[in-house]
Amino acid sequence: MSGAAILQATADGILMGGVYAVTAIGLTLIFGVMEIVNFAHGALMMLGMYVTYWLFTLFGINPYLTIPVSIAVMFIIGWLMQRYLLNKIINAPQHNQLLLTLGVMLFLENLALFVWSPDFRSINVPGLDTSIQLGVVSINKPKLLAFAFALILTAVLFIILQKTVLGKSIRATSQERDGASLVGIKVKNINAIAFGIGTACAGVAGSLIVPFFFTSPGAGAVFLLRSFVVAILGGLGNFWGALVAGLIVGLAESLSGLFLSGSWNDLVIYGIFVLVLLLRPTGLFGGGRLSGSH
């Protein structure tokens, strides 16, 4: 095993970790605010991918410049989904919400199959297909950008939640619903906005993945399980936890791929997952309701 190969695997792992973190942030936000386990997260990510794919393919817009569109479209979809679907059963037992998000996932995936066919589509952006050479290590540009966006997104969400009136009312609603109503917060609207923000995060994740992954109706599902692992490892509701957990999963994946064989990847990751949950059921860094202390 050469030192260069280990360095390369480490770099790949860190970058992929950033990508996993970005896919998990929306999930962890939505859970932190509403305690909804959103199975549709992957499918929503997939919609974000198509937004970017089509804007690039039809109009030649740089994928990274499509992110604002992706945010806007996905925010609206998330807002509508919460307001007109999830909100109807907000007081129902948790498994009902779970089934509903599962239903939305199946619906969206099949809709995508119907509208866009099962084709695997990829884009080729001039200038993005080359790697950056850092000594013996080569850095994949789109993954580096995804990594950078993961950091930015985490910081931006953190600031929104901590410092803005909107963020404070989201946290207040997540901690004490009736208390929020009693100070005059429009709780229904806040939940829809929070879900919209979480969905917009899924959209950003989708847009960031398009330059290095196939866009297809099932693409979101590929990332969904990883997102769950990352979100839960980091402590549901904890953004910074998700970031660190993303890195752990990314590194575990690439290093186990190097030292063991490729088929060990998943075994190692889910092994870590089960172990952590056995030892620390709230994830590595604690989680739960958005508390603001992390």
Added chain:
Amino acid sequence: MLTINDLYVGYGDTLVVQGVSLDVAESELVSLVGANGVGKTTLLKTISGLVRAKSGEILFMGENITRLAPDEIVARGLIQVAEGRKLFPAMTVLENLELGAYTKEAHKQKKRNFELVFEMLPDLKTKARNMAGTLSGGQQQMLAIGRGLMSAPKLLILDEPSIGLSPLLTQTMFEIIGKIKEQGVTLMLVEQNVHHALGMADRGYVIEQGRIVLSGPAMKLLHDEHLKKAYLGM
């Protein structure tokens, strides 16, 4: 200021509030007293729009608010300090108070109300940076009242503010309520502590099994034979 006409409220098929009528006039302190589980909190939740009435109406400053959403009711200055305090436990004392001033009207008076709250409840100032969830029961109740005052109440409704407090703190609590009254805030006080609650009120209502069974000037109620026997152990 607040008028309730023949209000019925229930959960599922069971009626909890059964034909309550009452009113609170401007600048009054009205106490509503009653034992455990007779429907006091349910009545208050209905006033604040958290629970829907089955029939009857609630008027606030002449406007029918029976079907309004909680935030619309708060925006009109009808503020409730709820049972169980309903604080935001993982937010600081300061953030809790700030959120009290969430509505447009309250936001305008934020600075003045902060001064008022810190003057009236100085403990909150020293604890400003602490998480609400880490405060003692008494401090939490003070914070709940402080948050209510930040909302610029025209009518402030308190649901059992003395519950779980030591006799000494209970005394302090009622003194604070007295001070709030001096500020010209109209108050409705819901209590099981009949002696204290009627002792400081202008008028009172006694509720049993969802019905008002007695009402009148507080001093007169305190001398009522039934009330003395049932609530004051005399």
